[in-house]
Amino acid sequence: MRHSGVLNKDDVGLEKVQGVTKTSDVYRVKDDPQGDSSMVLQAQEDIIEMKDVFSVKLKRRRFVGQKKGGTVLGITIFKCLNKEENKLTDCAIHLNNLSEDHCHTWFRHLKEILNGFQNRPKSLKVFVNPSSHKREATHVYYEQVAPLFKLADIKTDVTVTEYEGHALSVLKECELQAFDGVVCVGGDGSVSEVAHGLLLKAQIDAGKDTDYIPTPVRAPVPLGVIPAGTTNILAHTLYGTKHAVTAALHIIMGHTQAVDVCTFSTPSKLLRFGFSAMFGFGARTLALAEKHRWMPSSQRKDFAFIKTLADLKPEECELLFLPLQFPQEDSPESDRKKKEKTKNKGSKDQWQKIQGHFLNVSIMAIPCLCSTAPRGLAPNTRLNNGSMALIVVKNTSRTEFVKHLKRYASVKNQFNFPFVETYTVQEVKVQPRLKSGLDAKENTYLNAASAEGNYPWNIDGDLMEEASEVHVRLHPQLVNLYGVNTDDLESSQATCKCI
Ligand SMILES: Nc1ncnc2c1ncn2[C@@H]1O[C@H](COP(=O)(O)OP(=O)(O)OP(=O)(O)O)[C@@H](O)[C@H]1O
Known part of the structure; x- marks a missing residue:
């Protein structure tokens, strides 16, 4: 032979x-x-x-x-x-x-x-969120995924999470070198927590100050996502489908690629590592959905979407952003150093400012494919092109805003509206403006701010509330994810009919 x-x-x-x-x-x-x-x-x-x-x-x-x-x-x-x-x-x-x-x-x-296939994992740390979606993550893992891992002789160490933040605290204490990869079974909220935990642990192990990390180190092992949540944007972006067996097989076969990651920080602390964020409509919708956790998951999301649309309000804020200085071609991993050099060339006087009333601000390091937006919420970025898409939707009528949202499901360009602006950026600072002369209650009504003056942020489907400026920085190819390049995926049809 x-x-x-x-x-x-x-x-x-x-x-x-x-x-x-x-x-x-x-x-x-x-x-x-x-x-x-x-x-x-x-x-x-x-x-x-x-x-x-x-x-x-x-x-x-x-x-x-x-x-x-x-x-x-x-x-x-x-x-x-x-x-x-x-x-x-x-x-x-x-x-x-x-x-x-x-x-x-x-x-x-x-x-x-x-x-002899060196990139295929032999040992995995697995997190399963039993509360995801209709509580089927445990079933999905033990019925569809674990038998395949066993067949491929992959050893697993499984944590079924018991509360929000459990995966993060386990990862902080975890000896990552004992594993070839980390896998999360759940929806976007769970994956976001595990991705953050994996990168945070890498910084702790490298002796970095975790409140301020201008140049984070890479995650030592790849991350895999088994979709089992209500929203599965990351899985959809990596595999082009919400199919647990497909995800498991990509992990088993060791298909990995380096992916860009953002850090989200206030002036005093690091909030999170993540891949995408929404401020305004996308964040208000999530905040409202979280308040109705008692409702079944899909119903909760549809209800929050319709209600936020009915109460559509712009957010007054100031956006500072550092445009990508030298547009880069989609290039392979070997270009990582070149990209970092490019990034360092951006000097402070190249920052640009826009201020006003915005219905939504999206900052995305990856295209964010989902069933409602098969080409992605940010089709103008790639998984590892060393830049983020900044998509600003300025104040407009509800009818025009709905037209813009509907375009996500179609083949037409969703950004081709006079009230939508897109930029290719390296860094963004978002500074919400509380209206002066108003008390907290009036501000809560006019803006999305809570009574404490906190504004909701939707970071990878996880709700964060922050009062102060949020600074988003891009870190090229900081983590390896199991999956394939979005460009190699077959495009699919939108499945959302709610607008
Ligand atoms: N045992 C648990 N009980 C409650 N919450 C948990 C548990 N384990 C993890 N979590 C938290 O549940 C949140 C949502 O999980 P996930 O995204 O997997 O589910 P989902 O159904 O897609 O939810 P979402 O409605 O947020 O999209 C995560 O932020 C995670 O930290």
Whole structure:
């Protein structure tokens, strides 16, 4: 057998015995007492690429109740298959042979090749949020994902979170070097907490002051997302689908890419690491939804959306931003240093200011694909292009604002309105303006501010409340995420019909 990474008909003779299911084929390796492995493949499928194989097992005949031993019948190869709409599925190929020695040789050879894939994880730290969406994350993990991890011989250390902030406190104490990756099973809120925890722990381990981190260090291991929440924007952006098995297979196959990350800070402290934020409409909607946690999740989100739209109000604020000085092409990871150099060239006098009344301000380091916006909330940025999209929606009528929102679901450009401005930026400072001469109650009515003067922020689907200026900085390719490049995904249709 050649170690070309491909099993083809010149390497091995496999006789297809019987098709079992769509995803399970049975072949018989022609009996070859010499152990000669250059046999002829007689099945319809000529080639099995080793890069698509994630597990090999010895197949045995066992009696009912027998746990160990048993007659070796052959080997089973488990392979990852591409289905339609960006979905992946697993498939089993059974190879039968009468010689036990022959089967063991094949098993060892294939195992050796699989062990040679350095980027595939062997040990994962897993967080499951049992309260996500309709409380199905635990089921999704144990029924759909854990069996695949076991098949791929991946060891797991699972924490089922018991309260908000649990994943963060476990990560702060976690010895990350014991794992090849961290996985979060839940919605955007959970993923946001785990991503923040992973990056914060990296800073703590590097001895950084966690209140002020101008140049954070990279996360030491990749992060994987298994979608099981009400909103799954990050999973959708990475896999092009909300499909737990697809996500698990990308993790098993070790498909990773470096992704840009933002830090969100006040003048005195770091609030969060994250990928995207909304201030104004997107944040008010989330704040209202959080107040109605007792409602079923999808209903809560639709209710909050409609109610916030009915009470549409602009936010008065000042935006300072540092435009990207030298627009960069989408470039591979090797350009990271070049990007950082570019970034440092931006001097303070290049800051630009706009102020006024804004319905929504989005600051996004990644395109943020979701079922309601298949091309993304920020289709004008990439996962790792070293910049953020700043999307400013100025005050306008509700009718015009709804037209703008509807465009997210269509193929038309959602930014092609006189009241929408977009910028490609490296840094943004958002300073809300409390109206002078008004008391806290009046300010709460006119602005989104709480009685304490705090403004809601929607950071990766997680609600944050801040009174002071929020400074958003981009850090190119700070974390590796399991998944594929958004540009390689098939585009899908919008599924939201609520406006
Ligand atoms: N056991 C728990 N009980 C309650 N909340 C938890 C628990 N574990 C984690 N959380 C918190 O639940 C929040 C929401 O989780 P997640 O995003 O996974 O679910 P979701 O259904 O998508 O929620 P959302 O409505 O926020 O989109 C996260 O901020 C997380 O910190």
